[in-house]
Amino acid sequence: MTALSGKRILLVIGGGIAAYKSLDLIRRLRERGASVRCVLTHGAQQFITPLAASALTGQRSHTDLFDREDEADIGHIRLARDADLVVVAPATANLMAKMAGGHADDLASTMLLATTLPILIAPAMNVRMWLHPATGRNLKTLRADGVHVVGPNDGAMAEAEFGPGRMAEPLEIAAAAERLLVRTGPLAGKHVIVTSGPTHEPIDPVRYIANRSSGKQGHAIAKAAAEAGARVTLISGPVMLPDPSGVTTVHVESAREMLQAVEKALPADIGIFAAAVADWRVANAGEQKIKKKDGALPNLSLTENPDILATISHRTENRPPLMVGFAAETEHVIEHARQKLARKGCDLIVANDVSSAGGVMGGDSNTVHLVTASGVETWPTLAKSDVAARLVERLGTLMGDAKP
Template structure:
């Protein structure tokens, strides 16, 4: 997929800069023509000679180091790139790109670029979660940048937490997925729900769940790569949203239901990956509820089942539901598929350490009216989403572009 592709690799000044060498090597081995831009800070961690040797091209560092008088280097690189990867992407370069700053070779090239940009953040967990960094990443995602989420593990600062650069092979896989995308869903409108809902008890307390939104966002990204026009209705999420999709926020189950129903008729495919609360407090207090005794009894009432409502109102849509279970996967999945009139159900065992909430991997089984359609092994959520969308595309074709039921 990368044969002959011209890729600009931006390496910034974090300890993970050393992984840039492996990433550059893997891209070249896959057939890409790689041109490396390093920030001055990056050269403190890894030498330009290393990247020059691996890429077989001059490494660019200084904006004013113009070696070819016939071109302006940063414009020439931007104009001829099929893709730009920034890995590792520090909080600083993310802020520069979000704010439109251009004060070095990498930032000027990024600002001049019209090609897709892949950003692989790497930083201390507290930096990664800082509101300014979160806002900058969300802004870039809205503009179409694609993010490869950092992993969780030992950080250079000593923390064991989220923030370490994704492994080079994962970044290459994301790049290959970008170039491998077809336009099989061109002209189709896809709605994905993601994250968990919040049911308020009072202004400072609420009922929710552990959903991060990672799976829903990965599905939205996969659908967009296939050419679809994608809308994500998102509840409470901790993951970064993908680029190139419309994000609509809906806090509670009631808000999500209303938002989804308003969009439903115009959609061709609806994937309900959100973890929606089954119950909500009967009474929501306007002021913070004070302690009054040793026990507090909450009365809860059922929320409206969004998936079942969509199944009942389904006309031309292909409807995909999710079943997060802790046992008897097939029994519960097929029951849910039939009761809620879905075309496909994606079932996963959330009690599994590597396939539940707030992890970067998943293992799922996809069921249709005929039974098991595909058993997807443990993969990254991005790869899992691609496999699910492959099944959705096949089901669309066999059903003539509409519902299979």
């Protein structure tokens, strides 16, 4: 028996050249024990046939919103309910736009609008289409609506171009479906909130105060927590990183927005506060760009930002049982981390040296110290992905030790 045994998956096949991979995806899902039914858009039928999909699923494929037989019992509603997961692969630019806009002009889009099931999309399109601002806006909307995303990958395109937009491979999509439907691992059944990246505090519409955070460590932790079986909410400041697959990502700009997003995401079992939140913001941020005036310096009055870690740690209700803070220091790393642990009221501090000599800010490796009330544990220099995996493993152990 496999993780997907007995699970019912509705596969929506969009109209792109990557539709041919969907036939292999059917095979990968079925060999894992899932039953699969297919909905093919009109565009998908230009690349593969309903007969091919039916031959592989062993079930009739659906193509027409106004099919007499299906719609006698409101077939699109039945399709929208009679499954455990909806997978859209390939999710073309057009299909993503329909989903984001709530359009319902064919069977696939109508069913997607009517469903309350979890949805996993595998985007696939030309690199220029993927990088177009409209696709970015649609993707942001879909993520905010709770749609899960796997891929796309970088690779060769049918148009002899290369770049992001290539549909994730069938094995990747099947693995993402498994993570959504059958969460296994040391954090299975847990909800983990992770904050990541910097915050941008506006001075005026074109300038801001920020920290030098790339978000690499926080994003790696979110990914590792998802792979450990957790349901993960990643609250990210402005970064140049793709959203991790299998994770619900909320994008914010300022510290106040980040705190609001964290409070909205509660309750949670673990809170991991890896974001480099700006300590201050401008109290009198300009509504227009501040202009230089004969060399006179602008008068910027600073005010303190909310302390997200301390605010959540000191809550009397909905405080995550395990609170993890980060201490980015340039000197006296362990001493400052111990002080922060006591001051913030959290359970664990991950401290590191972010002085320029270490190359941690923006780099791919990290050297961390785990500081608790009982002591300090120093890890060797590791890739940030390895730091994330090791931290998540430790948190799983701590959660297990906390069980009655």
